[in-house]
Amino acid sequence: MFHSSDFPKPTLISVNGVKLEVFEAGRQNAGKPIVLCHGWPEHAFSWRYQMAALAAAGYHVIVPNQRGYGNSSRPTEVTDYDIAHLSGDLIALLDHYGYENATFAGHDWGAMVVWGLTLLHPKRVNKVINLALPYQERGEQPWLAFMEEILGDDYYFVHFNRQPGVADAVLEEHTTQFLRNLFRKNVPPAPPQPGMAMTSLARAEIPLGEPMMSESELAVFVSAFESTGFTGSINWYRNLDRNWHLLADVNPIIQQPTLMIYGDRDVIPKFERLPEFVPNVEVVSLDCGHWIQQEMPDETNQVILRWLKQQVAD
Template identity: 80%
Template sequence: MLNTIDFPKPSLVSVNGAELEVFEAGRENEGKPIVLCHGWPEHAFSWRHQVPALVAAGYHVIVPNQRGYGNSSRPAEVTAYDIEHLSGDLVALLDHYGYDDATFVGHDWGAMVVWGLTLLHPSRVNKVINLSLPYQERGEKPWIEFMEQILGGDYYFVHFNRQPGVADAILDENTFRFLRNLYRKNVPFKQPEPGMAMINLARAETPLGEPLMSDSELAVFVSAFEKAGFTGSINWYRNLDRNWRLLADVDPIIQQPTLMIYGERDLIPKSDKLAAFVPNVDVVTLDCGHWIQQEKPEETNQAILKWLDRQAAV
């Protein structure tokens, strides 16, 4: 199905005690690697609009399904999805291709992994491009504890941690409906309903806004999650407080040249402290919601390629 939409064929790559399903294009551009890291609940296929543009611009494009997703490994232990393992997978992927470092691009949770990778393995990252999720300051309280205090027990990050297995089962039972209802654009603003937002989405009869993608594109995501289930990917959330502890002694400043792309209508707030932690940052805001690179593919490609050109000229 992937190939009907002209996406590279996957190969399974053994890294860091796991196997990753990796989609690779532009090997003729060896020496200019760029690694694209998807978010939740996504798939490497969420970068389908960026791959051809980056190959045409001379990049070797490497797009993994990260652990817990697609046909990549799905370890049973929750701690196998902490930032050390997730960033370790990416470092091992660079080793596999023989690269000292690369440009890393992340969206949503993929951005969280790229921020963490850059803190833990700064020599392996030459440039950072992150979409939607800005750098998260570590703060004095573990992240889930902090969110629970501010946003309550029904907030989905908190719910995933405090009620393990509950959301996983409901999303598994309603995979098509959940993803159909989630992947929307131009969603009208409405007051949050009581309950847990992701469970509400999985049970909602009628989607809001407009579909983000065609039925055949949506089917790629649906079939991947029907096969893999949601637990592996949700386990990323179950490591937030562990990650907070793992990052305790790391220098919190990102020195690499960085591009941050926001969606103006994304529910994730922009950071007013970004430049304090990421001093070499440029910021672009596009008129869209959360699914930036799928909702505004041309504008996203333009923003990324223009910025990369500027960096190359420095």
Template identity: 75%
Template sequence: MVDFPEPTLVPVNGIQLEVFEAGRENAGNPIVLCHGWPEHAFAWRHQISALAEAGYHVIVPNQRGYGNSSRPVEVTAYDIEHLSGDLVGLLDHYGYEDAVFAGQDWGATVVWGLALLHPERVRTVIALSVPYPERGEKPWVEFIADILGSDFYYVHFNRHPGVADAVFDANTARFLRNMFRKNQPPGPQPGMAPIDLAKAEKPVGEPLMSDDELAVFIAAFESSGFTGGVNWYRNADRNWHLLADVDPIVRQPALMIYADRDVVPRGANLTEFVPDVEVVELDCGHWIQQEKPEETNRAILKWLEQQG
């Protein structure tokens, strides 16, 4: 187990976030690390010390719906305006005009949205796994349904509210054990893969983390449940509408870290929407910073050094 900071509850944007910090002596040079689904701030455990030692004030929230952060009941409380507003509130709390923002999985999606909605608060963007979400002509859920089918999990979460959450809540340890794997068979899984994972007796691939590390995730979700995190998905079309009149170009320098074995598709038009982007590829699966922590740290620190 790595050392992990003790949390603080920080009031932001009308809620409270559970926040983990390191490198307070580096005040004035903030980096905010945003986790994905179904995760926890603990997903960044391998990056915190390295970034603090490199001179950063590292701020790692459990975002709304996760851990001991607030879990509003309303689904719309998890749209991109609220999620990005929470990060702006964090900056205000610490007295920062802007910061480096890094996100993995859904955390990357939120950071991309933050860069569009509050560009003056984002110094640079670091995205892992999930590229810039291009806003096409169709709302995202409809677009995904057309390509991957109405039973694909992203669509299912939206059209059958509460069903997946109940399965995850009833099988928390099994679901997370089966989700956090590496060296799995390649290719996207059809249909409701997350529900299948929650019910599967035997996982495929190899464990991503130790039993003690996995226990941190299990304890957090046994306390919080999964509905808050799944509600992020249930705002996909709402987010599509909220971003309709926003300048779609990310003008900050950005680092995009892809995983060669990830099932998430790469951004075909990434440079069109993020013109100042550098792309790095690592030989691993979706959970990049946990599977390849040293390589991830080197890539991030090298790029940040180049940004001055």
């Protein structure tokens, strides 16, 4: 059981025109940075089980609440949340600490940011560790139109873009219920239901599966989103097509050594052609759902630490 009081106290750091709330462990290991990037709707706290383990293994662990989250800045312009800004924040964070490059780890949307960061700023990333969300092939069609065609206009990525403000309000009205219903494990597989999944989840009175964290852990996420609302974090989704355009001219191949960790019960499909785009990838699957590093913290730590050790040995 993790006690939220064990989580490090944050520092507010000014970078790239915003302030980021940054949590650190292992400052004594300066020179071996690893930056952990959370997903949606999460918080730096989602890496609570990895920070001490990585610090003990000799890393300077840097975990920002990215823009839109926690006590970090929440710009009002939607375009301030595109991949150029999100990756720019991380580059500026490296500059703040005086690091030429770092290992970056991302989960869910954090993985999307780490993939984009590595494409846009390859010299600043020495290794990649991504969880849940594999590399997204850019394709001929902007991502949103592609998703709308395949998954329909109720798919939450599409809904967030086509009906701005609607989901934000529902999630804010049911913050505790939404997050309690979302952070579950061992959820029985079920066919997709009509309607928009995230707003349906927020309104559902009975959660499925089992709680994935304690009430005190859940309270960290709930209090953060009660304070911020959801719009800043959802604005990441509202830049999907903008990101597609911003990545038009980059080399799509990621050469860095990469670890990709999937949850076998996650609804996000694995990307069978991953090695075409990420030739130096090792793929590991764990028997869990989407919230990999929180659902199976010890196993996740073992996989990451073994892989990092292997990279040093190679």
